[in-house]
Amino acid sequence: MSRIALVTGGSRGVGRAVAIRLAAEGTAVAVNYRRDEAAAGEVVSAIEAAGGKARAFRARVDDPDAAAGLVRQVRETLGPLDLIVSNAGTASRGTAIADTDDEEYLRLLTVHALGPLALIRAALPDLRAAGRADVIVMSSSIVDSTPRNGAPYTMAKAAMEAAARTLAYEEREHGVRVNIVAPGLVATDMGERLAAASGGATVAELDAGYPFGRVARPEDVAGVVAFLASAEADYLTGQRILVDGGGPDIPIVAPLSRG
Template sequence: MTGARLAGRIALVTGGSRGVGRAVAKRLAAEGAAVAVNYRRDAAAADEVVKAIEAEGGTARAYAASVDDPAATAELVERVHADLGPIDLLVSNAGTASRGTAVADTVPEEYLRLLRVHTLGPLALIRAALPGMRAAGRADVIVISSAIVDAAPSGGAAYTMAKAAMEAAARTLAHEERAHGVRVNVVAPGLVATEMGERLVAASVGGAIAELDASYPFGRVARPGDVAGVVAFLASADADYLTAQRILVDGGGPDVPIVSGG
């Protein structure tokens, strides 16, 4: 373990088995938090994250639950509480990509699908966790959104709208819950070198993410660890006076059009 500034914290990371979620789970554990690694289907990937954390002396357990199922997320909160303790650090990271259709061709069901995963499901999870978070004295909700909200690229309306809706809810929640000691902040990555990022690049411009590095700030596309570092900071005492903030993790914005989010 690299430090202990999050010692004693109980963290739940949704979508924690791969990509940004995996990096966040490992970083929070390295900072001393006990981490509940949520996943939807890939139990083996989640178990690998848990084993990696335990190998470094940390504490972690894997939990299956789909974030768009309110009953499943309510049960998830109860299970984490029973196993690790009451959640006082919730990182809402789980997500799914849109089908990339134009507004004129996007059916209502697609908007609802994305809203359930990126907005309505996370809000149900937060509601389930709030009683314990309010009792903690210091608690954090950190929402992983996307720089795509700013870019609003063609073909991304369903995804962009769902992320924007969650950001609006997060800012509102921040104002409502600060009397209870709950901080709520948004982290919005640009393109990140993950499996999802690779698929987005292949579908939109062809090729691989590595081929874009030279045209991005500081000579590279963002890495999952870049996002994880910001999340760990927001959960720490160093960010004790921050809430209702949105932090872009995009190197200041690429000099080429953004492909898609994190």
């Protein structure tokens, strides 16, 4: 039986690649977006042109009521969900903790954790009834590196990772798998902004210094999502897969010779 997936933030970047990849494997895809209707429409057209099935759905995941409403809309249009890729997200303003107010923490926590949890909660009856269902949460390797000026984003991603691991235990008895994908820098609009913010470079300028000679592409992340959603990953839950080419290469400092 073909699956029905909701990809939040499916109109651009990582979500776009995930939507196209899942559709290519026979999954009907709800492509969620916030405001770029043309971009979402382009993803739907690309999927349909390749023989797949997709519909675009406008909703803000940082509005928990709208996120729950999105699930209802998808159910009415495509049918009951058995795969959620919680991918939509935004970066924080890039200020130090000393200069960051509560509002910024709450903004990031809402888009990356509270909204997605409302969405997942609304979908759980469908997910539990599916026999095999998956929730895949897009996090970030930033949770491990905790760089300066990123606390609201890092904390929000860490909060969602904690919730995802908890959910994996709670929903295992209902057949729902919950896994986390944590990319490093990815060549997307957000990736370009992050590259510019951390030193004024473009992704193309950074490519040569990255593992395998390139910053990750959205398709690298989409491949891992497709694996987690496949029958091959039937016995995986509560896992976190880093898609960062092996992470930072910290040279081992040779012991100083004492002459």
